[in-house]
Amino acid sequence: MSEIVRTKSTYDKIVQDENTKSEFQPNIKLLYRIAKAIIENNSLGKTALSQKANINYVILMKHLAWLDEKGLIESIINDGKVHIKFGEKGRQFADQLTKLIDGELNFIDR
Numbered sequence: 001m002s003e004i005v006r007t008k009s010t011y012d013k014i015v016q017d018e019n020t021k022s023e024f025q026p027n028i029k030l031l032y033r034i035a036k037a038i039i040e041n042n043s044l045g046k047t048a049l050s051q052k053a054n055i056n057y058v059i060l061m062k063h064l065a066w067l068d069e070k071g072l073i074e075s076i077i078n079d080g081k082v083h084i085k086f087g088e089k090g091r092q093f094a095d096q097l098t099k100l101i102d103g104e105l106n107f108i109d110r
Contacts, residue, residue: 026066030055032101034063035086035094043076043085 030053037052038044044052050060064084067073072090076083086094 024062024066026063028097028101030059030063031067032097034060034067035097038073038084038086039091039094039098043083045081045083049084 033053033055034049037049041048041052046060046064047057049055050057053060055063064073067090068075070093072086072093074085074087074090076085
């Protein structure tokens with residue numbers, strides 16, 4: 001059975017250890033890769049997400065903390081493993097972001 005949990009404390013620990021919580025600004029290209037990976041797989045464990053998006057785990061955690069702070073992702077425990085997925089607001093954000101970036105990439109390729 002799946003259970004939605006808030007794992008903000010986990011994200012906060014990593015971000016606070018780096019003393020960057022208030023200063024962190026996400027990288028739009030990394031947000032795009034995270035969004036694409038989650039959209040393509042519906043939900044992913046953090047390690048799998050790091051691998052699919054090709055992002056260093058610590059950097060991924062900072063971006064997940066930012067997304068969580070904005071209320072865009074949900075953490076779900078399924079069979080004892082934490083999976084990340086977009087909530088409704090997050091899905092809208094990811095759709096807009098991927099359309100923007102994909103549009104820019106198509107424009108640049110012309």
